[in-house]
Amino acid sequence: MDLLYQNFIDHYSNSQQLTDHTKVEICNHLSILHLNKKYVLIKENQRHYFAYFVIKGAVRSYFLKDGIEVNTWFALENDMVGSLQNFNDNPSKETIELVENSTLIAINLEQIKPLMFSNIQVANFINAIIEEYALFLEDKIYFSQMMNSMDKYLILLAKEPQLFQRIPLTYIASFLGITRETLSRLRAK
Amino acid sequence: MDLLYQNFIDHYSNSQQLTDHTKVEICNHLSILHLNKKYVLIKENQRHYFAYFVIKGAVRSYFLKDGIEVNTWFALENDMVGSLQNFNDNPSKETIELVENSTLIAINLEQIKPLMFSNIQVANFINAIIEEYALFLEDKIYFSQMMNSMDKYLILLAKEPQLFQRIPLTYIASFLGITRETLSRLRAK
DNA sequence: ATAATTTTGTGACATTTGTCAATTGAAATC
DNA sequence: GATTTCAATTGACAAATGTCACAAAATTAT
Numbered sequence: 219m220d221l222l223y224q225n226f227i228d229h230y231s232n233s234q235q236l237t238d239h240t241k242v243e244i245c246n247h248l249s250i251l252h253l254n255k256k257y258v259l260i261k262e263n264q265r266h267y268f269a270y271f272v273i274k275g276a277v278r279s280y281f282l283k284d285g286i287e288v289n290t291w292f293a294l295e296n297d298m299v300g301s302l303q304n305f306n307d308n309p310s311k312e313t314i315e316l317v318e319n320s321t322l323i324a325i326n327l328e329q330i331k332p333l334m335f336s337n338i339q340v341a342n343f344i345n346a347i348i349e350e351y352a353l354f355l356e357d358k359i360y361f362s363q364m365m366n367s368m369d370k371y372l373i374l375l376a377k378e379p380q381l382f383q384r385i386p387l388t389y390i391a392s393f394l395g396i397t398r399e400t401l402s403r404l405r406a407k
Numbered sequence: 408m409d410l411l412y413q414n415f416i417d418h419y420s421n422s423q424q425l426t427d428h429t430k431v432e433i434c435n436h437l438s439i440l441h442l443n444k445k446y447v448l449i450k451e452n453q454r455h456y457f458a459y460f461v462i463k464g465a466v467r468s469y470f471l472k473d474g475i476e477v478n479t480w481f482a483l484e485n486d487m488v489g490s491l492q493n494f495n496d497n498p499s500k501e502t503i504e505l506v507e508n509s510t511l512i513a514i515n516l517e518q519i520k521p522l523m524f525s526n527i528q529v530a531n532f533i534n535a536i537i538e539e540y541a542l543f544l545e546d547k548i549y550f551s552q553m554m555n556s557m558d559k560y561l562i563l564l565a566k567e568p569q570l571f572q573r574i575p576l577t578y579i580a581s582f583l584g585i586t587r588e589t590l591s592r593l594r595a596k
Numbered sequence: 597a598t599a600a601t602t603t604t605g606t607g608a609c610a611t612t613t614g615t616c617a618a619t620t621g622a623a624a625t626c
Numbered sequence: 627g628a629t630t631t632c633a634a635t636t637g638a639c640a641a642a643t644g645t646c647a648c649a650a651a652a653t654t655a656t
Contacts (some may be wrong), residue, residue: 282501283553296486305538328425335531341530344534345523345530356500359548362552393552396644399604399643399646402604556613585614586614587635588634591635593632595636
């Protein structure tokens with residue numbers, strides 16, 4: 219099995235031992251992609267049947283509000299990228315676009331989902347992914363409700379310093395819910 | 408089986424047929440509670456081994472920031488209440504408190520979780536709960552990032568009008584991330 | 597290397613929201 | 627039913643953030 223697949227699978231199977239059979243079954247629905255900056259993985263309002271795992275690179279998600287991009291998050295190495303909406307056959311609410319040239323694992327949701335009902339290990343594997351994602355969302359909400367702009371900036375800087383090296387400040391300001399001018403002024407202090 | 412349990416189970420088993428055996432196994436870890444206004448279900452920073460499903464009543468969650476309550480959401484009939492943190496054996500980040508006298512189903516997470524690894528129907532049942540919760544969180548984030556205060560107020564009013572009848576405006580303002588004075592002024596228009 | 601484009605920073609001013617204080621209104625308690 | 631407590635509103639002013647305009651810096655393309 220490809221080492222990259224192995225790493226990905228290990229990352230989400232901590233709570234259980236997967237049989238080789240299950241691992242192969244999962245791998246059958248994975249593939250590796252090399253894509254360039256600005257490539258759009260998922261388009262807002264479109265159905266899409268893949269989720270992605272970032273091996274190398276950087277990705278952002280955003281949606282349009284009154285014609286303006288509102289950035290919702292950034293994924294770097296070892297992060298999952300996708301939309302639960304897609305997992306549930308609904309159109310994505312966000313556009314997901316590469317910020318750097320990236321290497322990704324694509325997970326074919328359409329193919330892997332039915333296995334949940336026949337293979338309990340797959341069910342728990344997917345469970346682990348969704349659970350981690352939900353925890354991540356809880357954190358994000360906690361973060362967004364907790365603080366004023368300055369606090370948010372400082373916490374984000376402490377928690378995810380790489381973002382400030384790799385993601386344009388314009389996007390980060392938008393994520394923080396402030397204008398880039400305001401972020402620029404916060405940074406000046 | 409108690410009709411209330413039946414309704415709860417049906418609510419999260421739409422995608423699969425549960426055998427009677429599985430239903431009984433789930434019910435063994437459910438119980439019904441009648442509790443009064445102001446009762447605290449879950450305390451911030453404490454481990455807790457139950458999640459709840461609201462049959463009748465209203466519940467709010469909040470955490471303390473610099474000694475001030477920050478309300479994070481309100482649950483009414485047919486909503487789940489709990490914390491994924493607890494599901495993962497971490498202390499809760501939020502306090503969960505009744506806003507009205509309420510009837511709830513308590514789900515014993517500690518007992519039901521191990522079944523995920525032996526009963527695939529239970530795995531998918533719990534999956535469905537977590538998935539719905541994650542979708543709810545996605546919506547919440549979308550909502551919170553999308554709009555200015557006035558838009559948020561109007562959308563919330565359109566989507567959840569019952570909240571404004573049943574939840575004090577002070578809590579709602581806090582949830583919207585504004586002071587009650589600002590909410591009061593928005594409403595004046 | 598140079599030019600063109602994109603990103604970031606800064607100033608002046610408008611708008612929104614927060615803070616503090618006082619008042620009114622509603623609901624719970626006795 | 628009167629009293630007490632809590633919730634909601636309103637006004638005056640302060641602080642934070644947004645908007646618009648422009649300049650500087652960095653990045654990308656030719």
